[in-house]
Amino acid sequence: MKSFDVDRIREDFPTLSQLVRGKALVYLDNAATTHKPIQVIDSIRDYYNKSNANPHRGAHHLGVLATEMYEKARDKVREFINARSSKEVIFTKNATESLNLLAYSYGMKHVKKGDEIVICISEHHSNIVPWQKIARLKDAELKYLYLNDDYRLDMEEVYRKITDRTKIVSIAQMSNVLGTVYPIKEIVKYGHSKGAIVIVDGAQSIPHMKVDVRDMDADFLVFSGHKMLAPMGIGVLYGKEEILESMDPFLMGGDMIEYVEEQNTTFAELPHRFEAGTPNVEGAVGLAAAIDYLNKIGLDKINKYEEELTAYALEKLMGIPQVKIYGPKDLEDRGSVISFELEGCHPHDVSTIVDTYGVALRAGHHCAQPLMKFLKAPATSRVSFYFYNTKSEIDQLIDSLLKVRKWLGYGS
Amino acid sequence: MKSFDVDRIREDFPTLSQLVRGKALVYLDNAATTHKPIQVIDSIRDYYNKSNANPHRGAHHLGVLATEMYEKARDKVREFINARSSKEVIFTKNATESLNLLAYSYGMKHVKKGDEIVICISEHHSNIVPWQKIARLKDAELKYLYLNDDYRLDMEEVYRKITDRTKIVSIAQMSNVLGTVYPIKEIVKYGHSKGAIVIVDGAQSIPHMKVDVRDMDADFLVFSGHKMLAPMGIGVLYGKEEILESMDPFLMGGDMIEYVEEQNTTFAELPHRFEAGTPNVEGAVGLAAAIDYLNKIGLDKINKYEEELTAYALEKLMGIPQVKIYGPKDLEDRGSVISFELEGCHPHDVSTIVDTYGVALRAGHHCAQPLMKFLKAPATSRVSFYFYNTKSEIDQLIDSLLKVRKWLGYGS
Amino acid sequence: MDLNQLYTELILEHSQNSENKGHLDHANCTERGHNPSCGDDITLELVCRGDIIEDASFTGSGCAISQASTSIMIDLIKGKSKEEAGELVNTFLSMIKKELNDYDKLEMLEDAVAFQNIGNMPARVKCATLAWHTLREAITKNQ
Amino acid sequence: MDLNQLYTELILEHSQNSENKGHLDHANCTERGHNPSCGDDITLELVCRGDIIEDASFTGSGCAISQASTSIMIDLIKGKSKEEAGELVNTFLSMIKKELNDYDKLEMLEDAVAFQNIGNMPARVKCATLAWHTLREAITKNQ
Numbered sequence A, B: 001m002k003s004f005d006v007d008r009i010r011e012d013f014p015t016l017s018q019l020v021r022g023k024a025l026v027y028l029d030n031a032a033t034t035h036k037p038i039q040v041i042d043s044i045r046d047y048y049n050k051s052n053a054n055p056h057r058g059a060h061h062l063g064v065l066a067t068e069m070y071e072k073a074r075d076k077v078r079e080f081i082n083a084r085s086s087k088e089v090i091f092t093k094n095a096t097e098s099l100n101l102l103a104y105s106y107g108m109k110h111v112k113k114g115d116e117i118v119i120c121i122s123e124h125h126s127n128i129v130p131w132q133k134i135a136r137l138k139d140a141e142l143k144y145l146y147l148n149d150d151y152r153l154d155m156e157e158v159y160r161k162i163t164d165r166t167k168i169v170s171i172a173q174m175s176n177v178l179g180t181v182y183p184i185k186e187i188v189k190y191g192h193s194k195g196a197i198v199i200v201d202g203a204q205s206i207p208h209m210k211v212d213v214r215d216m217d218a219d220f221l222v223f224s225g226h227k228m229l230a231p232m233g234i235g236v237l238y239g240k241e242e243i244l245e246s247m248d249p250f251l252m253g254g255d256m257i258e259y260v261e262e263q264n265t266t267f268a269e270l271p272h273r274f275e276a277g278t279p280n281v282e283g284a285v286g287l288a289a290a291i292d293y294l295n296k297i298g299l300d301k302i303n304k305y306e307e308e309l310t311a312y313a314l315e316k317l318m319g320i321p322q323v324k325i326y327g328p329k330d331l332e333d334r335g336s337v338i339s340f341e342l343e344g345c346h347p348h349d350v351s352t353i354v355d356t357y358g359v360a361l362r363a364g365h366h367c368a369q370p371l372m373k374f375l376k377a378p379a380t381s382r383v384s385f386y387f388y389n390t391k392s393e394i395d396q397l398i399d400s401l402l403k404v405r406k407w408l409g410y411g412s
Numbered sequence C, D: 001m002d003l004n005q006l007y008t009e010l011i012l013e014h015s016q017n018s019e020n021k022g023h024l025d026h027a028n029c030t031e032r033g034h035n036p037s038c039g040d041d042i043t044l045e046l047v048c049r050g051d052i053i054e055d056a057s058f059t060g061s062g063c064a065i066s067q068a069s070t071s072i073m074i075d076l077i078k079g080k081s082k083e084e085a086g087e088l089v090n091t092f093l094s095m096i097k098k099e100l101n102d103y104d105k106l107e108m109l110e111d112a113v114a115f116q117n118i119g120n121m122p123a124r125v126k127c128a129t130l131a132w133h134t135l136r137e138a139i140t141k142n143q
Ligand SMILES: Cc1ncc(COP(=O)(O)O)c(C=O)c1O
Pocket: A254, A276, A277, A278, A279, B031, B032, B094, B095, B096, B097, B124, B126, B127, B172, B174, B175, B176, B201, B203, B204, B224, B367
């Protein structure tokens, strides 16, 4: 870990040094949202102080600046995910909007009666509920890929569920509950062989690992800025140009039009066709600053460091006899999200109690109720790391978990 | 203007004191977007440094803080527009999303074959294109209210166009091109008498005048934060509770659900039902700070000061013989947006030339192509003020306009 | 709010070994209450004769707070009239919202006063109030 | 870019009093080009005989830059072969993008060199290139 100086990194994150009820904050809820380095916060301030304007609409100096910054941010995202063209990068407000855009603009147009949409049982609600709507409206079938006992997805299950009738496969690259990383490249390949398009929900993967849309050959990729150091209110939809071209517009209004007549409208070219209304330039600029920050450290180093943290946390957690892990117990194809149960202690009590020791973790269904039912767990506790977390924070987590049992009246 | 100290106010806006090509910036494009006072920029920084988290999902300290700040912002908006309940205040990303939400969730459900949707010829594209789609899909008619020679709307035209078949009337309270303020209260009343619901696009009015949804009795009101000092990426949809209750969800995913099963979902209560995915807490917090700022000065004072600016600008502009004003020439029912033509000078050339003198104005169709056609003007120049503008800036505008004619080869 | 005040012996006892948990043989009124955002899910069973709640119990799962609050509530309402029970619900909810001005009323809540300060933990308010909202539902439906 | 370099006499002359503006009697190829975001809208009329553009003119409206650029382009292509005209379009567009390395080629653009630095005014690039894109369209369609 020579070249990875976490103490130095933590200095960039003012939030992390705050006290919660007199205790140092141990923030382990990064799968929900991450904190922002000063570089990102400063980029917002600078944007508003020096270049704020409504882009694409003004020939004046600030309008030109804002347009440039917005389009540069788009190109930065393009480069980050290795898309062919920045026409393929559409800014939305979050991953949820990106998925809904796909449901309304692709699903409503291309899914027909009797078709199938295939998702995984571990999907986030954002990748379930829009497809339920399409399936219901179009009289199509929504099918689920189930996991094996190891919380992983067997390719046999993929071969079984994806058929010639499958039009859409939509799957998260990494589960926000289990931490499992799915074999996306194989799934994309098989989906394509059956004539389906494949949507990858990268909300949990993009912040932590190099994702190359050309290499994985996904038709669409969605993610949220706020889970990768960027401000809230900015998300991304990547789509292959020729498929985006085939889709109907979604939100309609300023900036996405070419000619508007009283009764008819023609639409602008990609990517603007899918970006209606005044865009969130601040968010795009902040996302660009976040990508710069991640690139400066290097996603490979981030990934390696987080792997160490995950290994350490898994070991320590499994050292508590009352802990049950929901998710892969080794490091193969898993990210830095760990869900668990502390026997006899309801996750909400766990979270309230560790909070008084400064430890922020998440309790509940994690927006994945079908998975919880599948796991037969009404709720779990979840910790999720980012590269600014430390082993000593994991020690604090473990200490506080041991105290939970005491508070709830169990011997230690 | 004793109690209105614009010099003092300008100190709060760092952007305004910058130089553009060595000239002091004269920003007259406020109808496109406004600049942000340090109070708003600081609120963003403080939010990220002290309380950032994904709201509604965490029992930990930061999660509780973020939830509180988000819901307090909602209540601040409620108070600002005098809504009955904060359930009636839904956060979106901008006015455009709010209008699209209405088209998809209200229009798709309640508009039937043969029904009418009535809008005004001066609408912004965001209040036109979504209705074109609904009219086309539902085989309904999209009708336009036309303006009189004074760029105002006669109630006779309203009585003519709104009929028993009208299901939706959607109209901007103030035109972003002409500056005309329409008789919303009368229109709402007449619309209701014919059984229509009335949507008010407050994007241009809310930043400048007190709007009371209960007094105007609008069924819906939409607006954007970025046009009223708040960050980009936050907008509002106000709706009467009982009508919101009757609508289908729009974006689907996290936070807007109650129970999700594999094939079925029940939805959360208002207002969450219409807010899918991680919300833009930063944007909401920034909007609350913006409202605080506006309240501290007082919308009545703002309104009065802007009226003085508008009167001054109209007088000066009309003093240039080659200027033609598109919009009311007196102050009655008009806001601080002024569109004009400088004879023989194309608006884009005007805007390029005045920009070199530091003056930022807008040229083009202003996202209102049907109006431009109605006006028989392919493009206009537009200036739009906010309370931080000054008379001396208007003098600079006038000076630079006189230079435009010189540059384009006309005698002075 | 201190953990000391929250996870008291009383509350742990009620949440882990409640005598009120289980089915009743002759329940003539059952009502389910749930809290989608955290998964608490309880079912109240009541034996009502005329206006009187003669017996009560609950089943279901949830956190210590929701389980204890349910059990303590049941202790309190057994043998009370529906009207009295309704009054208890109102008092409890006012206490939580810190809108209870008449402090004498607190006394009638007996052990349920343990949740007095839960309002300081906004994330847990719903856990503490679930049973009480459910009881109100049950009573209103059975007027 | 200085206004001095942009609104030159040459450009003002071409934009306000262009001899190339108006209809041609025997046009056998017309092409409309428009720029939705700023409203510039021109129509090119060409008289082609075989491979040669014998005559050309334009109608429509737009800003000084788009009008002048169109008029200057027409001066340049009259009498040229379609291939030569296509080559001019490429050269012009490369110049604007600042991708023209072979400076000798600049010369062949004659008066159109006036737009050399328009790339420094991103908001006006589309105005300067509209006519050239339109000409390319016209030529490609009439191969
Ligand atoms: C009258 C009116 N309505 C709607 C809008 C759309 O607002 P936004 O682009 O923020 O969605 C605008 C501004 O662009 C406007 O002026």
